[in-house]
Amino acid sequence: MPKVLVFGTGSLGTCYAWALSKAVGQDNVTAICRSNYEAASRNGFTVHSTLWGDNLTFQPRIARSVAEAVRQLSLDTQQFFDFVVVAAKAVPTDPSIAEIIGPAIVKGKTAIVLLQNGIGIEDEYARLYPESPLLSTVAYFPATQVSPGVVHHKEVELLHVGTYPADAPQAHKNIAREFVELLGKGGATAKLHDDIQRKRWAKLLVNSSWNPICALTRLRDREFIEVSLDLGLGAGNDKWGDGARFIKDVMMEIASVAQAYGYSDVNEETVDFQIGRAVVRDLPGVQPSMLGDAFEKRSMEVDAIVGNVVRLARKKGVNVPMLRTIYLLANGLSESFSRKKLQG
């Protein structure tokens, strides 16, 4: 049976650890835990899902560090992980997550799976582990860890999977297929793509706009639309109002970067579709993850989700003045949280 290491067993990581445990057996899954280590060691994990079922409990192996996980494995006959699934938030750390997982990567044998949001997040892994199959994914999976080791999930569960880069060797493509099949066996829905970056860009339309704007304003998406319906900025008589018009302008900047990278189907039509979804939501609307992080004064995934879009735009000479402004402000906000922590 394949051996799986899940690095970062929080909201999303716990749910996919559950599906993978069903597929390969919980003894073949090791969960790296930090703040939920004690609870997970004592009680295992519990997932309450409106789609998968209520009160799903499981007890994989638990480790505090990658080195400990590798030590536990060395007692087994198979001494390497087939998959290392990275489900920690994509925030800059020193050492980086790509470096931290190093002891678990056996050259040419261990595949790395990135469950994180954002764009351009694969580069460091590809540079550090050029022989390893690298799978990039896009999750549509609203999950929240409500107490240590206990996760609530609702509404939708879909993981898009593809290799990084898109033109990876056939052997790596086969491993991407194997991973999708494993998830299917575990009861999760996963789809294989030739070019996963198209899915990343499509999700960024929503993530790079709503996430930082909601975090900066402390408002949920529908609340933001509501409070800025008619501010005298010229869109008050539009069907959507000034706030939604602003969101549309920001999304159009993101779409123009996606198009510069060849993804022409990320366009005004997809932008209008995404705005339309928020406009018809009941108040107060959705709380994006960065808003949750801002409330808790935690570092936000600003670089992976916003900054990298601005940097990719710069490389192609695409002008993104609104997104650049949002990035600088959201980055400042996120930094203020870490500085306050350092100052105690």
Ligand SMILES: NC(=O)c1ccc[n+]([C@@H]2O[C@H](COP(=O)([O-])OP(=O)(O)OC[C@H]3O[C@@H](n4cnc5c(N)ncnc54)[C@H](OP(=O)(O)O)[C@@H]3O)[C@@H](O)[C@H]2O)c1
């Ligand atoms: N949750 C969702 O609904 C959802 C949906 C789609 C995509 N995503 C993406 O999935 C990724 C994970 O998000 P999430 O919501 O699952 O985050 P999360 O609930 O904060 O879980 C991340 C987990 O990683 C752990 N972690 C981080 N750094 C670690 C380290 N150095 N050593 C050990 N453990 C570490 C955290 O431990 P601590 O508790 O100690 O910090 C936490 O348990 C993000 O990129 C997010 O954008 C999330």
